[in-house]
Amino acid sequence: MKLPIYMDYNATTPVDPRVLEEMLPYFKDRFGNAASRNHAFGWQAEEAVEKAREQVASAIGATSKEIIWTSGATESNNIAIKGVANMYRDKGNHIITNVIEHKAVIDPCKYLEQNGFRVTFLPVDKYGMVHAEQVREAMTDQTILVTIMHGNNEVGTINPIGEIGKLCKEREVLFHVDACQTFAKQPIDVEQMGIDLLSCSGHKIYGPKGVGALYVRRKKPRVRCEPVVHGGGHERGMRSGTLNVPGIVGMGKAAELCVQNQSHEIENVTRLRNRLKDGLFNRLPEIYLNGHPTQRIPNNLNISFLYVEGESLMMGFSDIAVSSGSACTSASLEPSYVLKALGLGDDLAHSSIRFSIGRFTTEQEIDYAIERVCVAVEKLREMSPLYEMAQEGIDLSTVQWAAH
Amino acid sequence: MAYSDKVVDHYEHPRNVGSLDKNDPNVGTGIVGAPECGDVMKLQIKCDESGRIVDAKFKTFGCGSAIASSSLATEWVKGKTVDEALQIKNTEIVRELSLPPVKIHCSVLAEDAIRAAINDYKTKQGQSAGAHPAAAGAH
Numbered sequence: 137m138k139l140p141i142y143m144d145y146n147a148t149t150p151v152d153p154r155v156l157e158e159m160l161p162y163f164k165d166r167f168g169n170a171a172s173r174n175h176a177f178g179w180q181a182e183e184a185v186e187k188a189r190e191q192v193a194s195a196i197g198a199t200s201k202e203i204i205w206t207s208g209a210t211e212s213n214n215i216a217i218k219g220v221a222n223m224y225r226d227k228g229n230h231i232i233t234n235v236i237e238h239k240a241v242i243d244p245c246k247y248l249e250q251n252g253f254r255v256t257f258l259p260v261d262k263y264g265m266v267h268a269e270q271v272r273e274a275m276t277d278q279t280i281l282v283t284i285m286h287g288n289n290e291v292g293t294i295n296p297i298g299e300i301g302k303l304c305k306e307r308e309v310l311f312h313v314d315a316c317q318t319f320a321k322q323p324i325d326v327e328q329m330g331i332d333l334l335s336c337s338g339h340k341i342y343g344p345k346g347v348g349a350l351y352v353r354r355k356k357p358r359v360r361c362e363p364v365v366h367g368g369g370h371e372r373g374m375r376s377g378t379l380n381v382p383g384i385v386g387m388g389k390a391a392e393l394c395v396q397n398q399s400h401e402i403e404n405v406t407r408l409r410n411r412l413k414d415g416l417f418n419r420l421p422e423i424y425l426n427g428h429p430t431q432r433i434p435n436n437l438n439i440s441f442l443y444v445e446g447e448s449l450m451m452g453f454s455d456i457a458v459s460s461g462s463a464c465t466s467a468s469l470e471p472s473y474v475l476k477a478l479g480l481g482d483d484l485a486h487s488s489i490r491f492s493i494g495r496f497t498t499e500q501e502i503d504y505a506i507e508r509v510c511v512a513v514e515k516l517r518e519m520s521p522l523y524e525m526a527q528e529g530i531d532l533s534t535v536q537w538a539a540h
Numbered sequence: 541m542a543y544s545d546k547v548v549d550h551y552e553h554p555r556n557v558g559s560l561d562k563n564d565p566n567v568g569t570g571i572v573g574a575p576e577c578g579d580v581m582k583l584q585i586k587c588d589e590s591g592r593i594v595d596a597k598f599k600t601f602g603c604g605s606a607i608a609s610s611s612l613a614t615e616w617v618k619g620k621t622v623d624e625a626l627q628i629k630n631t632e633i634v635r636e637l638s639l640p641p642v643k644i645h646c647s648v649l650a651e652d653a654i655r656a657a658i659n660d661y662k663t664k665q666g667q668s669a670g671a672h673p674a675a676a677g678a679h
């Protein structure tokens with residue numbers, strides 16, 4: 137077993153060696169510009185790009201013409217949200233989303249709010265889920281777009297996308313899904329689920345960073361987006377700029393590999409995740425699972441370790457790479473807005489750790505992590521005044537703290 | 541964020557973790573911070589007849605820098621009189637531990653914890669400083 141151990145697959149994934157292999161020629165002799173229409177270098181690049189488009193499209197039941205290349209899911213979300221808003225502003229000015237979207241959705245929505253649009257940020261339930269009924273109630277005759285993520289990157293909860301999509305179809309409102317965490321890893325069918333636009337990224341699926349895609353429906357209805365970046369009119373005019381050919385080739389290959397092994401990988405990662413979960417819950421009292429108990433992406437485990445602060449906990453197992461919802465890990469000193477939206481008290485939010493595993497995680501690594509985490513939690517609880525007070529029978533919620 | 545070697549050392553080998561009898565008249569207890577803010581420090585001092593600090597203990601819920609700041613504070617107060625201990629400044633803790641700007645509040649909290657513990661001790665000794673044992677200075 138090699139240290140440090142990587143358990144932050146929701147943040148990014150390593151490039152699969154098979155993906156890298158596929159990309160390399162496009163850094164070397166196949167360096168052409170896919171937009172060069174009159175020589176072999178260009179044709180070769182274009183052919184590779186079109187193959188990758190096919191690979192990405194088939195991961196979500198789309199056709200390759202409906203895929204637009206971007207620099208990542210952040211850009212895809214921006215094109216989808218701002219692009220649709222600007223294109224359809226004559227039809228209405230209302231957008232529906234929710235409070236625990238990734239910032240790459242929240243911030244474009246807030247930007248639009250300052251530019252004449254009205255945005256409803258739906259609350260989520262205690263598991264981090266949005267329900268179709270909430271979306272229905274929020275809809276008005278001004279609603280032009282609903283944007284709801286598939287799997288949440290922090291707590292892992294999977295939203296009922298199919299139900300929300302069906303509702304959007306009935307009401308003829310466009311539906312965008314940020315599927316960054318589920319693309320190619322979970323079954324997705326844009327037809328069955330009623331999805332009009334979908335964002336995804338290469339680096340969450342064992343592909344390279346800096347490449348992503350946006351699915352834009354071409355039929356029933358034909359969806360159009362105003363461009364965010366103006367230029368040579370590439371990608372059906374929705375995203376100008378010379379294509380990142382090696383990146384695109386890598387993303388295509390990565391998607392293909394994920395889809396080929398999808399059910400096997402879901403099974404494997406679920407088994408390892410459950411081993412980690414059981415190992416921690418069997419040994420440590422007063423720890424809490426954040427997110428939905430069953431409707432969740434299989435590779436994510438978000439746990440609050442009561443009485444222990446997340447950053448200090450991470451320090452206790454610094455040879456395991458995870459992330460924390462604790463304030464101390466961010467510049468803002470605010471704990472995670474996602475955990476707070478689930479109704480967690482700040483103390484539990486400060487105590488959270490996100491473990492996320494993937495293709496290269498081994499059982500041995502899981503067992504090592506269980507041991508290291510338990511020892512660190514036990515040590516820090518011995519050092520925690522909150523734990524001591526709780527042991528003395530003091531109800532912490534009744535203590536008058538001097539806030540600072 | 542990378543931690544300074546001294547923060548890591550205090551985190552891995554915290555000095556003086558534990559508790560003193562809070563009902564002992566020679567023990568002063570200070571509890572500062574709040575769980576919502578992500579850090580709570582409990583610092584206790586024990587004094588001899590002359591008001592010299594002979595023992596100090598801490599328990600901290602907080603990030604590595606908060607743990608290190610309180611661990612260092614217990615080291616520094618030991619052997620000092622309470623009045624000398626009141627001279628300890630958070631900026632000295634910052635310097636000793638090489639805390640980055642976002643962690644300065646940890647050192648402030650440690651200074652507050654020293655003050656709160658001394659206040660409690662003085663109150664118990666009838667030299668009333670008028671503070672509640674668990675009261676922190678607002679900052």
Ligand SMILES: Cc1ncc(COP(=O)(O)O)c(C=O)c1O
Nearest residue numbers: 208209210238240289314316337
């Ligand atoms: C749900 C979600 N949306 C968007 C993004 C941003 O993706 P990218 O890094 O490709 O811009 C991420 C990843 O950080 C994510 O998890």
